[in-house]
Amino acid sequence: MRDVAIVAFAQTRHTSHDTGLTEPELIRPVIDEVKERTGLRRFGFTCSGSCDYLAGAPFSFVSALDALGAWPPISESHVEMDAAWALYEAWVRLQHGDIDSALVYGFGKSSLGDLRTIMTLQLDPYYLAPLGLDQLAYAALQAAAVGAERKELDEIVRRSRADGRGNPYALDLPDPDGAEDYAVRPLKKTDVPPITDGAAAIVLAAGDLARRLTANPAYITGIAHRMEPHYLGMRNLALSASAADAARAAGVGKGPVEVAELHAQFPHEEIILRRALGLGEETTINPSGGPPAANPVMATGLIRIGEAARRVLDGSARRAVAHATGGPCLQQNLVTVLEAP
Amino acid sequence: MPSDPLVARHVLEFPGGYTRTTGPVIGRFLSELRARRIVGVRTAEGRVLVPPLEYDPATGEAVTGEYVEVGPAGAVTTWAWVDEPLDAHPLDRPFAWALIELDGADTALLHAVDADNPKAIAAGTRVWPVWKDRPTGHITDISYFVPEVTKIVAPVRTEYRLQAGGALRVFLEGVARGVFLGGRCPSCDQVYVPYRMSCPECGEVIGEPVELPDTGTITTYAINNLPDPRAPQVPFVSAYILLDGADIPMIALVGGVPAHEVRQGMRVRAVWVPPEERTASMASVRWFAPMEPS
Numbered sequence: 001m002r003d004v005a006i007v008a009f010a011q012t013r014h015t016s017h018d019t020g021l022t023e024p025e026l027i028r029p030v031i032d033e034v035k036e037r038t039g040l041r042r043f044g045f046t047c048s049g050s051c052d053y054l055a056g057a058p059f060s061f062v063s064a065l066d067a068l069g070a071w072p073p074i075s076e077s078h079v080e081m082d083a084a085w086a087l088y089e090a091w092v093r094l095q096h097g098d099i100d101s102a103l104v105y106g107f108g109k110s111s112l113g114d115l116r117t118i119m120t121l122q123l124d125p126y127y128l129a130p131l132g133l134d135q136l137a138y139a140a141l142q143a144a145a146v147g148a149e150r151k152e153l154d155e156i157v158r159r160s161r162a163d164g165r166g167n168p169y170a171l172d173l174p175d176p177d178g179a180e181d182y183a184v185r186p187l188k189k190t191d192v193p194p195i196t197d198g199a200a201a202i203v204l205a206a207g208d209l210a211r212r213l214t215a216n217p218a219y220i221t222g223i224a225h226r227m228e229p230h231y232l233g234m235r236n237l238a239l240s241a242s243a244a245d246a247a248r249a250a251g252v253g254k255g256p257v258e259v260a261e262l263h264a265q266f267p268h269e270e271i272i273l274r275r276a277l278g279l280g281e282e283t284t285i286n287p288s289g290g291p292p293a294a295n296p297v298m299a300t301g302l303i304r305i306g307e308a309a310r311r312v313l314d315g316s317a318r319r320a321v322a323h324a325t326g327g328p329c330l331q332q333n334l335v336t337v338l339e340a341p
Numbered sequence: 342m343p344s345d346p347l348v349a350r351h352v353l354e355f356p357g358g359y360t361r362t363t364g365p366v367i368g369r370f371l372s373e374l375r376a377r378r379i380v381g382v383r384t385a386e387g388r389v390l391v392p393p394l395e396y397d398p399a400t401g402e403a404v405t406g407e408y409v410e411v412g413p414a415g416a417v418t419t420w421a422w423v424d425e426p427l428d429a430h431p432l433d434r435p436f437a438w439a440l441i442e443l444d445g446a447d448t449a450l451l452h453a454v455d456a457d458n459p460k461a462i463a464a465g466t467r468v469w470p471v472w473k474d475r476p477t478g479h480i481t482d483i484s485y486f487v488p489e490v491t492k493i494v495a496p497v498r499t500e501y502r503l504q505a506g507g508a509l510r511v512f513l514e515g516v517a518r519g520v521f522l523g524g525r526c527p528s529c530d531q532v533y534v535p536y537r538m539s540c541p542e543c544g545e546v547i548g549e550p551v552e553l554p555d556t557g558t559i560t561t562y563a564i565n566n567l568p569d570p571r572a573p574q575v576p577f578v579s580a581y582i583l584l585d586g587a588d589i590p591m592i593a594l595v596g597g598v599p600a601h602e603v604r605q606g607m608r609v610r611a612v613w614v615p616p617e618e619r620t621a622s623m624a625s626v627r628w629f630a631p632m633e634p635s
Contacts, residue, residue: 131452134427187421231448
């Protein structure tokens, strides 16, 4: 395997509402920022992650390329998944050995429609989508399966929002007030991640290029993704077998984990993921505030990787783990281990 | 629509919906649903997948061609409660989403359960499907599931004609005149009200009725929250009232006082309807009301 590292990360100051910027306008500043940090103007490969259903425009990711300056033609790809999977594709592409740099970006404006029901469109069209099963409904089913104490869930939201208030890129959300205000029981309205618009970009570099671009590259020493059956009745929703498998394959347990950024949109998902990844008290979870503090859908997972990498890049952590997810109830999970040189 | 010209409504829709082929496995399941049967498919390892998939998610192997009828009832394994249904939901009133392990299946079916309230559903609750009137071969041919029948309502109503003769007639004729009549036992000296023919304790015959005052003391009472045709409203208070000079309390309504202010030991006086409205019926006594403190 070639050594591949994250050498730059940028994200927008996420908003809880539509500012009226087009997708290219939203993306452009973060692309500019990572270009400036690395001094790179062109990349061997470019890959993005987004979801056309958020904007309701087919192939909206194609017009997003306007943010790049894609002429002369660039080598480019896209995943209709969280951009964390775009990073995975770019990592695989760098393993080919013929290029040394890749630009990865993800973006989403969930303010434009009703995210809760847009998420129904990702479900299988025979058994689940026709029932009108929505994002909060399936998340609530998983929360019920976990059966965590309300106090523990509230504390996760409180901690995440407090950390988010300390993160200039995340939203300023108040502590949950303890009211029994339910979304879909057992989920409370304060358990629901905030509607967020935002984007993020990461630059990957392989081999010698990584060290030339930054003093502390965040080396990807393990990266793996796994998934499990789509249909919720075929799984044990209280666990995440696929996250545990991905963590094993990525080698999470091979060393101490100082920081973990988890793509846990709902507090019960954090409980599932800590168990699946085998994270103990010694690991700081989501110091950025995590998805409960800012959830720009399709960039949220990539931001987890960026936030974990940032702590290696700035020297505050030697080993960090990032997790990203997609699909209903943590169906697909991607785990990345990042280490200082 | 917002009036801001810079804000527009945008609808993404495929008119009429997409046509999707089902393949043989899902097609079989949906065809069975149309015939109001629920089937699973058996995997090579012998497990029954409901709803059926073409491949066993555990092994990736193709499933066998054996379809097994399951349910129609099953047990809830996990559920979530929707207080405010969305337009696309199967019910327009509060309901539960549930994973249901149908009898004979090794996996759970996700569907809606129509339960009155969140206390009417739990892990283990047995549920049965309610079918659409005209199944078409769609997952919504099952409108929703409902909890298994565990109780029924049995209506009971018979009518009678009651005739007040004997001692009760004597008492009620007193009420028509605005007095309460009791009877004193010649043997034990206890005074009973309403008037009665014999002493229930000694068995002695009671002689002529005695007039009792319409004042007394509440010995105990109940605050009633179910309506009763004889009471003016809910909540109302019914009380045991020991008339002055009687040894046995009489049951009557208490009024003219908020229910929560009624107390044991409270002194009360009968409130009679006007003389021209009085009949040989307890309706002649509106209720007992607290006496003015003397």
